[in-house]
Amino acid sequence: MADELKIKVNGEMRPVTASADTPLLYVLTNELRLQGPRFGCGLAQCGSCSVLADGKEIRSCVTPVANVVGKSITTLEGLPAIYAQQKGLARAPALHPLQQAFIDVQAMHCGYCYNGMTIKGSELLAQNPKPSEAEIRAHMNGHLCRCGTYPRVMQAIKLAGNTMAGEQR
Amino acid sequence: MTIHNDLPFSRRDLLKGGGALVVGFHLGGMASPALAARGDVAGPPDPGVIDTWIAVHTDNTATIYLGKGEFGQGNTTGLLQIAGEELDLDMSQLKWVALDTNVTPDQGATTSSSSIHRGGPQVRAAAAEARSALLALASTRLGVQAGSLTVTKGVVSIDGHPARSVTYGELLGDKPFNVKFTGTAPQKPIGRYKLVGARVPRVDIPEKASGKYVHMQHLRMPDMLHGRVVRPRGQRAYGDGAKPLSIDESSIAGIPGARIVRKGDFVGVVAPEEWDAVKAAQALKVKWRESSTLPGNADLFARMRAAKTTDTVIADWGDAAAALASATHVATATYRCPYQSHAPFAPNCALADVGPDGALVISSTQDIYNSRAMLAVVLGLPVEKVRVQYCEGSGTFGRSCYEDAAQAAAVMSQAVGKPVRVQFMRWDELGWDDYGPAHLADVRAGVDAGGRLVAYEYHGWQHGWMINETTHELVHATPPKELTSGPPSIPVNRMSTGSMYAVANRRVVSHAVPMVGYLKGAPLRSPLDLSFAFASEQTIDELAFAVKMDALEFRLSNIGDARWLGVLNAAAAAAQWRPRVAAPSLSHAEIVSGRGIALGTHHVSYGAAVAEIEVNRRTGEIVAKRVCGALDAGQAINPALVENQIIGQMIQATSRTLKEEVRFEPTGVTSLDWSSYPVLRFAEHPEVIPVVVQRLDEPSTGAGEEVMGATAAAIANAFFDATGVRLRQYPMTPERVKAALAAART
Numbered sequence: 006m007a008d009e010l011k012i013k014v015n016g017e018m019r020p021v022t023a024s025a026d027t028p029l030l031y032v033l034t035n036e037l038r039l040q041g042p043r044f045g046c047g048l049a050q051c052g053s054c055s056v057l058a059d060g061k062e063i064r065s066c067v068t069p070v071a072n073v074v075g076k077s078i079t080t081l082e083g084l085p086a087i088y089a090q091q092k093g094l095a096r097a098p099a100l101h102p103l104q105q106a107f108i109d110v111q112a113m114h115c116g117y118c119y120n121g122m123t124i125k126g127s128e129l130l131a132q133n134p135k136p137s138e139a140e141i142r143a144h145m146n147g148h149l150c151r152c153g154t155y156p157r158v159m160q161a162i163k164l165a166g167n168t169m170a171g172e173q174r
Numbered sequence: 175m176t177i178h179n180d181l182p183f184s185r186r187d188l189l190k191g192g193g194a195l196v197v198g199f200h201l202g203g204m205a206s207p208a209l210a211a212r213g214d215v216a217g218p219p220d221p222g223v224i225d226t227w228i229a230v231h232t233d234n235t236a237t238i239y240l241g242k243g244e245f246g247q248g249n250t251t252g253l254l255q256i257a258g259e260e261l262d263l264d265m266s267q268l269k270w271v272a273l274d275t276n277v278t279p280d281q282g283a284t285t286s287s288s289s290i291h292r293g294g295p296q297v298r299a300a301a302a303e304a305r306s307a308l309l310a311l312a313s314t315r316l317g318v319q320a321g322s323l324t325v326t327k328g329v330v331s332i333d334g335h336p337a338r339s340v341t342y343g344e345l346l347g348d349k350p351f352n353v354k355f356t357g358t359a360p361q362k363p364i365g366r367y368k369l370v371g372a373r374v375p376r377v378d379i380p381e382k383a384s385g386k387y388v389h390m391q392h393l394r395m396p397d398m399l400h401g402r403v404v405r406p407r408g409q410r411a412y413g414d415g416a417k418p419l420s421i422d423e424s425s426i427a428g429i430p431g432a433r434i435v436r437k438g439d440f441v442g443v444v445a446p447e448e449w450d451a452v453k454a455a456q457a458l459k460v461k462w463r464e465s466s467t468l469p470g471n472a473d474l475f476a477r478m479r480a481a482k483t484t485d486t487v488i489a490d491w492g493d494a495a496a497a498l499a500s501a502t503h504v505a506t507a508t509y510r511c512p513y514q515s516h517a518p519f520a521p522n523c524a525l526a527d528v529g530p531d532g533a534l535v536i537s538s539t540q541d542i543y544n545s546r547a548m549l550a551v552v553l554g555l556p557v558e559k560v561r562v563q564y565c566e567g568s569g570t571f572g573r574s575c576y577e578d579a580a581q582a583a584a585v586m587s588q589a590v591g592k593p594v595r596v597q598f599m600r601w602d603e604l605g606w607d608d609y610g611p612a613h614l615a616d617v618r619a620g621v622d623a624g625g626r627l628v629a630y631e632y633h634g635w636q637h638g639w640m641i642n643e644t645t646h647e648l649v650h651a652t653p654p655k656e657l658t659s660g661p662p663s664i665p666v667n668r669m670s671t672g673s674m675y676a677v678a679n680r681r682v683v684s685h686a687v688p689m690v691g692y693l694k695g696a697p698l699r700s701p702l703d704l705s706f707a708f709a710s711e712q713t714i715d716e717l718a719f720a721v722k723m724d725a726l727e728f729r730l731s732n733i734g735d736a737r738w739l740g741v742l743n744a745a746a747a748a749a750q751w752r753p754r755v756a757a758p759s760l761s762h763a764e765i766v767s768g769r770g771i772a773l774g775t776h777h778v779s780y781g782a783a784v785a786e787i788e789v790n791r792r793t794g795e796i797v798a799k800r801v802c803g804a805l806d807a808g809q810a811i812n813p814a815l816v817e818n819q820i821i822g823q824m825i826q827a828t829s830r831t832l833k834e835e836v837r838f839e840p841t842g843v844t845s846l847d848w849s850s851y852p853v854l855r856f857a858e859h860p861e862v863i864p865v866v867v868q869r870l871d872e873p874s875t876g877a878g879e880e881v882m883g884a885t886a887a888a889i890a891n892a893f894f895d896a897t898g899v900r901l902r903q904y905p906m907t908p909e910r911v912k913a914a915l916a917a918a919r920t
Contacts, residue, residue, distance in 0.1 A: 027449045035448055040392050041385045045520050045568075046600040047452070050848040053520060081385040104383045111375060111814060114822055115246030116382030117389055117520050117568035142857040149848065151519040152246055152569040153825025155859035157818075 015083030041081025052121030232347030241281025287876025408843035492679030497629030501620025511705035538567035610698025707883025768896025774883025794908030820864035829854030
């Protein structure tokens with residue numbers, strides 16, 4: 006039977022009708038109709054479904070929805086707002102600086118893995134605005150890209166770090 | 175008479191309303207194509223009229239109806255540049271729509287890197303003809319001859335009198351051209367190009383960054399069910415199918431709304447909630463007929479060599495046997511190349527609504543019209559009752575499981591009378607892919623004392639490609655169907671086997687292995703060219719070493735074609751290649767480094783690569799540090815797009831050369847996830863330096879596949895440079911590296 010859960014997603018409390026064991030991904034995509042997190046493997050191997058839970062990247066495809074009750078979930082859609090909060094900006098920009106950097110370096114091909122690339126890259130930049138190449142490689146290593154765009158992801162993370170350094174409050 | 179020039183339903187418009195992307199449609203029933211709104215009748219629309227290709231709107235924009243799909247390669251941007259150039263519109267004035275068998279022209283499959291190569295000239299000619307028609311209208315309107323008109327951003331004005339002007343939108347706004355597409359309208363001279371050749375940003379990237387882009391996996395229909403296929407984990411030998419002997423329906427009785435769909439040997443489940451469909455597919459107990467007829471990885475190549483083959487002589491110049499007999503040095507070796515998976519990052523997904531009167535199927539197919547024809551057979555419907563729309567999924571790199579998913583969704587929808595969305599699971603996609611076929615090669619080549627290549631001989635063994643899709647075969651329980659010659663067999667590619675060298679005696683023979691008893695095959699990006707280049711370019715490298723020549727110098731001295739020389743020199747320059755003989759100072763250090771150079775192609779473009787690698791002699795690990803790739807694809811419509819493609823090709827080729835191999839036992843495939851089918855990871859990626867050799871005066875040719883082979887072979891040649899040992903089988907895994915180094919020591 007469907008349980009009655011409430012989860013906080015992108016700043017809003019949302020009621021959920023799915024059963025408690027349903028992976029968060031299916032709730033986000035089918036009930037809340039969010040486009041950021043998306044199915045890739047269902048095995049926590051690729052990073053396609055990544056979201057932030059209290060600012061930390063998790064794999065929504067293997068996380069039962071009941072496990073995130075009481076946590077604050079941020080999806081790709083909520084990244085600009087959480088960035089504004091982190092930076093103390095008066096209003097949220099249209100895009101997180103990493104999203105803008107992906108456009109600036111023309112990074113993606115199919116773009117499907119970029120939910121995960123953006124979530125994970127933003128997590129890194131929130132902790133470490135000037136990551137070295139080695140730090141970027143290590144941090145991003147759980148996120149696969151089949152089109153082969155890793156070099157441009159690397160370039161964009163560095164570029165976004167520079168942008169963010171210029172947006173100190 | 176009013177003709178409605180409405181856009182076919184735009185997914186983006188339908189997206190409005192809370193992100194829930196819900197599509198709806200009505201099936202064609204209009205009496206006359208001439209009276210029907212665009213999209214109301216089964217296509218393909220008449221390619222012989224300009225209205226099929228272009229619509230001009232009152233706001234002075236234009237929609238270009240492209241017949242090639244966007245797969246992330248940027249072809250949409252390139253094709254719009256071509257159209258905008260001829261029409262004198264800028265990118266902000268150009269729109270495009272998703273492929274749809276009721277709407278978009280049949281430009282053939284989006285395969286073989288043909289969008290710009292073959293699709294581009296059609297779009298250019300249509301746009302030029304549209305411009306001529308618009309100038310004729312403007313000539314009448316402005317009362318001057320067309321020859322004294324100029325166009326800037328769709329504003330037509332009289333030379334020297336810019337105030338006397340009229341826009342395209344005012345001339346035609348949303349009315350039809352009613353002009354035949356003759357292909358004879360004058361085209362803009364290359365010297366006046368502004369958009370073509372420019373580094374225009376991709377039109378699809380902003381929404382892919384924001385997350386608003388609609389991928390296939392995002393689409394939903396009202397009142398739909400979620401479907402999953404149920405099959406043995408990992409395909410068996412082709413020809414053995416997947417025969418359910420019994421199905422225990424009670425095994426999913428506790429899952430709300432879950433239902434079994436069985437048709438022939440096809441088994442699937444549907445449920446209102448997606449997670450329930452996933453659980454049902456895993457819980458359903460099926461007893462499958464056993465199969466144990468595959469060779470397994472261990473016996474694969476021996477079985478291929480022993481197979482009763484259909485042989486074709488692909489090239490036969492001079493007398494290769496005699497020239498080999500009299501050559502000063504001969505390099506002879508056997509090369510072994512694996513099955514590899516398309517392994518799209520997201521498993522394929524499709525949405526189908528099938529009723530008694532017709533069907534709408536949305537998938538990530540590379541060929542909507544062929545998909546429609548195949549679906550019509552599977553569903554038993556007339557082809558004009560099936561409408562297929564394309565929606566981009568994740569990169570497919572050839573024929574991944576998109577048709578299988580589309581047919582599975584359609585079969586289940588037909589059975590349950592509701593729309594069904596099928597998402598393959600990771601193990602479905604990897605386990606039931608039509609793989610890039612394995613390849614076995616015997617190569618011999620010889621040089622004279624002066625270092626001139628005098629003989630070249632290549633024998634290759636491989637099987638061909640699937641004709642019908644798996645769902646089709648299961649539903650109809652059809653016997654295996656394959657061809658060993660002609661399409662869709664895959665002969666050795668003459669372009670990839672020594673064609674770049676000026677060699678008087680050359681013989682290339684293709685040995686077609688029957689596919690029954692092996693794994694299912696299909697084109698995988700640069701089909702088999704990695705394998706051909708891996709074998710061929712290592713042979714060339716061995717000869718350079720034998721005559722103590724630098725690997726670049728040896729190639730330069732044996733090539734006459736300026737375009738091959740162009741890419742070779744460009745790649746070498748990017749890598750700051752310094753001449754020396756390979757493997758000059760072998761070290762016993764734990765980590766040794768090497769560099770390699772190689773050529774490759776797919777059909778007509780020219781590719782060259784330099785790879786710099788490190789080899790850990792203790793662990794056997796290879797790290798690709800830097801790869802430089804040069805591509806001459808003739809007139810590069812947008813060099814930035816080509817650079818992006820070079821980067822993607824080189825990373826993917828590095829992955830395929832170092833890591834990828836479909837593992838299988840006699841009983842079936844065991845590569846079912848990213849652990850059992852590893853691909854190159856973020857931390858492992860080399861730096862890539864892409865170089866576009868721009869040739870504005872040459873026809874545009876493909877740019878999505880032609881550096882793959884060169885990259886693979888350059889890595890292999892770098893391994894020899896680092897270790898003094900040849901590795902003649904890929905992927906070049908730590909186990910194989912250690913074994914090769916150990917064998918060389920004894």
